[in-house]
Each structure stands twice: as C-alpha cells, then as structure tokens.
Amino acid sequence: MEPIRSRHDAIAFLYSRIDYERVSASLSASDFKLERMRNLLERIGDPHLKTPVVHVAGTKGKGSTSSMIACGLREAGYRVGLFTSPHIERFEERVQIDGAPLGEDELVALVAQLQTVTLQIDSEPEGLNPTFFELTTALAWLAFAQVGVDIAVLEVGLGGRLDSTNLCQPVATVITTISRDHTHILGSRLDEIAREKAGILKPGIPVISGVSTPSANRVIADFADRLKCQLARLDEHFRLEDDNTATTAVLWNDNRHAPLPIVNGIRHQLRNAATACATLQTLRDSGWSISDEAIQTGIAEGRPECRLQLISREPGILIDAAHNWASVGALTQTLATYSERHRVLVFSTSQDKDAAGLLRRLLPCFQTIVLTEFQSSPRATPLEELAAAVRSITSQPVHLRKNSGDAIQAARLLSPRDGLICVAGSFFLAAEIRSVVQNPPPG
Secondary structure, eight states: OOOOOOOOHHHHHHHSOOOTTSOOOOOGGGOOOOHHHHHHHHHHHHHHHHEEEEEEESSSSHHHHHHHHHHHHHHTTTOOEEEEESSSSOOOGGGGEEEEEEEHHHHHHHHHHHHHHHHHTTTTTTTOOOHHHHHHHHHHHHHHHHHHHHHEEEEEEESSSSSSGGGGGGEEEEEEEOOOOHHHHOSSHHHHHHHHHHHHHOTTTTEEEOOOHEEEEEEEEHHHHHHTTOEEEEETTTTEEESSTTTTTEEEEEEEEEOOOOGGGGGGGGGHHHHHHHHHHHHHHHHOOOHHHHHHHHHOOOOSSSSSSEEEEEEEEEEEOOHHHHHHHHHHHGGGGGTTTTTEEEEBBBBSOOOHHHHHHHHHOOOOOEOOSSSSOTTTTHHHHHHHHTTTTTTTTTOOOSSHHHHHHOOOOOOTTOOOOESOOOOOHHHHHHHHHHHHEEE
C-alpha cells in the first residue's frame, strides 16, 4: 500500500477499513470486540491513558449534550478535545480541539502513523484488524495527547459496553436517554439497551443520567450501586423548573439553583441542557474550576448542527437528524409550534431503522410528503420500501425523488412561500440537504 501523503490518501485509507456506520444492518454484538482496540492502542503508546474524559452515551441527545459540556469547559478556560460521530460534511469535524476541527496536515500525519501500525497488525494471524471507527477513535486520542488537552469529551459511537471509546479514563460518565435503536445489536427491551449503555460506568466515577424510563433507570441505578458510583439523575437528584419563560432552571435537591437559557429557542433541548449542566456542576464538585457563567454560555452556544437547525427561510427549511422513536417524538413536539404553516416532509432513513414506525409518528404532522434516498451511504432504505410504508399508513399523495438534491427542489416547488420544509430521518440526509441548500450549483 502506498504511504499517505495527502488528505485524499488519509480519507481513502480510513474508509478502506470495515465501517459499521455504512455497512448494512446484518451486524450483532459479536462484531464489536474491545480486544482489537486494546491491541491498537498499545501499539501507538496508549494515548487514551493521558487524557481525562467525560464519556457520554445515550440513544439520543448525546451529541448535543457532549457539545454543551465541551463548550462549557472551554468557557471555563480549559483546553478541550471533543470526539463525536458521524460528521456532517468533512471527516475532520469528528475530532475537535477547542471548538476547531482537526487540521488537514494533522489529519495526514496522524493517519500515516496509524497506517504503519495497522498494516503490521493486518500481517499477523490473530485477526485483530482495526475497523474504521476504531482507527478514528485512536486518531482522536492521538490528537488530544499530542496537543495536551486538559480534558476531552467522548461521544459513544454505538451502545457503550463494547464501544471503542469505552477504554477511556473518565472523570464523569453521562447517559442522556434510553430508547429503542439498533435493536439487532443492543436488544429490543429498554432494560437490555440500558445494560449496554451502563457498560460505560467505571468504579467510583460519578454518573449523570437524563434517563426517564423506569425500567432503564433501575438498571442504571443497580450498576451505579454495585460500582459505588455517585449517581445524579434527572427528576430525582436534580430537576427542571420550566414555566415556559426564560427563567427555566436546574434545581438540585440540596437547593442549588442554576438558571438555563432557552437553548437556541428549542425547548426540547432543555433535558439535554439540564444533563449537561448537571455534568459540569458535578465536575466542579470534583475540583474543576467552572463558573456559573461558563456553564450558561456553554449550554447556550454548544448545540451541534443538523439538530432542529433552520437553514433557510421563505420557505423555511428545518433539518433534523431524527432517526429513532425518541428523536422523532422530540421533533413532532417542535413541529406543533408550526401548526399554522403548510408543512412538507422530506424523508429518508437507513435500512436498520424502523422506517414504518418513524413515518407513523411523522406523517400526521405534514400535508405533503417527499421521499428520497441519500447517496453518501449504501445503507439508505430503497425508495420503493419507503413508499410502501407510507401507503400502508396514509392515502396522501407521495412524491418520490431518487436523490436529495431533487428532493429538496421538489419540496420547494410544493411548499408555499410561508410554508415549512422539514428534513428528517438520517444524519446522512440532513448533511446532504444542508450542503445542497448552502452551496447551490452555479447558474
């Protein structure tokens, strides 16, 4: 294999590895093995042992919560690494240092280092060949160690117990929500999914939970008790005081009070904001120097893109990466605030998602439906399957477009000027349409 000399070479090498984000849904828990990750990290000097971490798992909200925590820590004066997935437009977005994506030169140098080690592992008989996500996680840890970040926030890729990020050294662990997603890997019952997520808990390390489901809460509490972790749980140890005004706050049982901003005008983000606030306050209790002002600024400015993001007006285009029951539920709550406007849905989702279940919740919110297939991953559900799912639910006319560019063009033609176009079902779709809208072709 040719040595890596350019960004193109680096990206091509990473995507030449097995990529569970892009392959079809025929996976099980047996495909995820921490032995591969341990072996890789040992070969590159165990960079994961050099950086304290806030480790964030959850079915939904973990990206938003991670970004708020990282922003709050930056506002407090710390040098902060952030690792999230997937990226929206460029791979470098996955690894950020002080809010800036990894530079192209840094990417090339780090992937070249990983290539040398990976090719050596590939030549050995043990079969511990690292995957795309394992290499990406290792790349993040190398980047954080080389620049000497004070702390990093790591978003779990999938599950928790067997995720490659779970070899970190956390100073706090966070579980945002528990709902059904990736059921073929994590299980179909909420208590089964909670066990996988709670696998990130470490002995004696505080855990902050935004989970509201009783069966999942019992699992997390049991893990925390057995591992002697201090548990702070939303609605039990801290709670939201929300009267639909700007005075929304987080209240602790010991009467501590933390005002919260309304996060970019999106009220459903308040549970994520409360969880991030509780995490930052827990870190402060552990000795990290974090002011109230840093917490409030981090929460106000830390929400990531492609989550209920309004990217255009007249007609409005709202993109949201909602792709499971819980995130679609949050989206429908937000759509209720647009009840006076004609609403057009642009939808596509991955083959491992419950397309019919998602559409059953979404369709009552829309007068017009446009279905499409995203092109940036082979996991897109075929257009004909989506159309069949819609027709089993409603007799509304359905517009089919083979790619996202044609889909958003059709949606604009079908929407009145004061209407709302909502893009939902997948990060891949949200990213593609955001790029089309913000970077239209010449002419």
